């Protein structure tokens with residue numbers, strides 16, 4: 077489902093953020109990605125989503141050769157992906173419902189189908205009761221759930237998340253993880269970059285560890 081072979085990423089300033097990275101994640105797996113600050117976790121997630129391109133090596137995501145993708149075909153890759161990054165903006169001039177609707181509007185989905193999908197996504201993350209609320213009134217954990225709902229509303233087969241439990245207390249972090257597990261249980265492949273030791277102590281899931289751009293486990 078996701079495979080890296082001999083992947084190197086050098087940024088334009090010459091900094092080598094990933095060095096000879098190789099791994100495979102099977103369809104339906106939930107995997108953690110960890111490592112010190114600056115180890116290359118976000119870079120690796122960005123390569124999966126073709127937000128950044130590798131300097132060399134091979135990346136396959138959902139049977140698509142990401143290296144060979146032309147700019148014009150990147151939206152096709154992104155259809156199979158749900159992306160939860162820390163800097164994603166919630167729009168405070170509209171409701172929770174409208175925030176989750178936006179990705180479907182952009183993709184040109186029909187209104188009636190979209191509304192049903194938005195409610196299904198909000199239900200999945202436990203936010204259906206807040207659909208008419210302005211996101212400014214949500215707690216930190218609820219905002220994170222909103223971002224998850226927005227990332228899954230187009231029903232991606234792969235979910236990638238960068239530090240989704242950052243700044244949340246332990247109980248909230250656990251409940252966010254429950255949401256990710258529920259997606260894995262219905263067959264979604266999930267990759268989560270995290271420093272959260274409580275999550276990493278959960279031995280049910282495989283952990284990939286980066287150290288200075290190299291995968292050490």
Ligand SMILES: Nc1ncnc2c1ncn2[C@@H]1O[C@H](COP(=O)(O)OP(=O)(O)OP(=O)(O)O)[C@@H](O)[C@H]1O
Nearest residue numbers: 087088089091093112113114115116117118119120
């Ligand atoms: N666009 C860029 N240009 C140059 N260097 C970059 C760029 N983006 C990231 N880097 C560098 O690459 C290294 C890896 O960054 P990355 O964000 O992937 O690390 P990370 O493991 O996600 O760190 P953190 O846990 O702090 O978010 C860092 O040293 C960072 O400064």
